[in-house]
Amino acid sequence: MQELYTQSATYSSSLEVSKVLRNTYALLAMTIGFSAITATISMAINFPHLGLISLLPYIGLLFAVEKTKNSGWGIVWVFALTGWLGLTLGPILNYYVGVSGIEPILMALGGTALIFFGLSGYVLVTRKDLSFLTGFIMTGFIVAFVAMLAAYFLNISGLSLAVSCMFLVLSSLLIMWQTSNIIHGGETNYISATVTLYVSLYNIFTILLSFLGGSSDD
Structure with missing residues (x-):
């Protein structure tokens, strides 16, 4: 009897994990599409680059x-958040299109997709528990954010490059950590999971674009 109960609980847990994963990927796809629309609008109307003000x-x-x-309001605010990020992405895309053409943008998109599917696929196949990375990732983002502010206000180009590399690595780790957190039952809210993955993808894309656009410019 106890064995049947255990099997039933395991099956229910597996169904819940599958549901969270399915809902997360579906919402992630929709928000990426929505932010692509707002980015296109932003480019068309020449939306200004707001700098650090956009963080507010x-x-x-x-x-x-x-x-x-x-x-249900959580989904509304997720679209508002990703739409805003798409809007602020427009000026950046316009800049690189003007400087280097569309090739760096397409390469950055391809690179971002490869990183996401590669890292997520690795965790889904191996089912590794990466909860031990929680403290490291949180501390890393705090350090990276402080360093970003220092690089911005002190205008240190070398530090800016280091910060970009830090965010690239941390965002990649965050994708793996969030995927692991879902499949091991640590994350049961697909809205939170979607935001984490979206922001990670946004960071990776903009960093790759800065690398590829800069090298094209050179």
Whole structure:
């Protein structure tokens, strides 16, 4: 009897994990498509580059998502967040199109897709538990954010490159960590999972674009 109960609980847990994964990937695909639309609009209207000011709405929208992630409003705020990030991406894309053409953008998109599917696929196949990375990733992002502010205000080009590399590595680790967290039952909210993956992909894409666009410019 106990064995049957254990098997039933395991089956139910497996179904829940599959549901969270399915909902996460579906919402992620929709938000990427939506932000592509807002980025296109942003490029068409020559939306200005806001710099660090764009972080204020971003932080506010992140807070709204977190507060409503267990309700239908959470999905509304997720689209608002990803739409805003797409809008702020427009000026960056316009810059690189003007400097290097569309090739670096396509290469950055391809590289981002390869990184995402490669890392997610690795975790899904091996089913590794990466919960031990939690503290390292959180500390790394705090250090990287502080270093980013220092590089911005002190205008240190070498530090900016180091910060970009830090964010690239940390965002890649975050994709693996979040995927692992889902399949091991640590993350049961697909809205939170979607935001984590989306922001990681956004970081990776913009960093790859800066590398590829810069090398094309050179």
